[in-house]
Amino acid sequence: MPLPTWFMAIYLIATSSKGVSAMVISRQLGISYKTAWFLCHRIRQLLADDDCTLKGIVEVDETYIGGKRRRDAKSKRDSDDDQPKGRGGSRKMMALTAVERDGKAKARKGRTHSERAIAGVVFYWLDRDAVLVTDELPAYRWIGKRFPAHLRVNHSRGEWSRRDPLAVACAHTNSVESFNATIKRAISGVRHWFSIKHADRYVHKATSRIVAGAQTIKIETLNVKG
Structure with missing residues (x-):
């Protein structure tokens, strides 16, 4: 070309x-x-910025990406093994995302939101001196003990933001949730469908560059070949 x-x-x-x-x-x-x-x-x-380590205040969250199928029908374009079941039994791809406040972001696909699966990714992405901010998912409790501070918000009780005078920062996951919403809008509004086989590529492709104010956010994926 x-x-x-x-x-x-x-x-x-x-x-x-x-x-x-x-x-x-x-x-x-x-x-x-x-x-x-x-x-x-x-x-x-x-x-892609493969060597980036997230520092400072970092929000981590998991989200499920995929459209709604009629009568829970299986996709004819993906094998059953490529379609992990999300929460509630819906066949959607799980993506784990982490966002620095006023900084960069990382994301990759996953098959489960178990403690072991999340911990391996979070420890790889985040600087050990970072402040971890998450929701109330039980898997984050043990992970948060490996960081200097771990702030949690309880969405199930209607808590979306909390200011504690003794905490190092305001507890909320608004940044990472806005990031996840942008990924979903990019897939549903621009591409409409993507193969889970290439999910890491498409998640990266959908949001490799997001401009939030004057800050550019890049997304990083693992094990992307060719």
């Missing part, structure tokens, strides 16, 4: 707040869909 084609694709991806689909890239640059798909994945990988 000519070098100007790469530059135009980089511009379109970098300036789209919720991402741009390969079909749109194909139509606007006059290239085939397969070429556009190849191009988009390479550019998203180029934007």
Whole structure:
């Protein structure tokens, strides 16, 4: 491909707040869909910040991504093993996300919200001197003991934000929940469907660059090949 084609694709991806689909890239640059798909994945990988460690006050949360199927029908495009069951038995992909307040973000797919699964990712992403902020999920209790401070908000009791004069920061997960909402809007509004097989790529592709005020947030995925 000519070098100007790469530059135009980089511009379109970098300036789209919720991402741009390969079909749109194909139509606007006059290239085939397969070429556009190849191009988009390479550019998203180029934007990844693999060496970043989240510091300061970091909010961590898990979310489930996927549309609603009629009568709980199985997808014909994914095998049953690629469709983990989310909470309530819904077949949605779980994504674990972590966001620095006024800083960067990381996310990756997961199959369960168990303590062991979450701990391995959180310990890899976060600096050990960071302040962890989460909701009331029991899996975070043991994880939070490994950090200097762990602030929790109890959503089941209608608590969304809490100011404690003895705490190092205000307890809330608004930043990470806004980040998760942006991922969902990008997938449902831009791509409409994605293969769980390539979920890490698509989560990264959907929100590799989110501008929040004057701060640019990047999303990082693990084990992304080619």
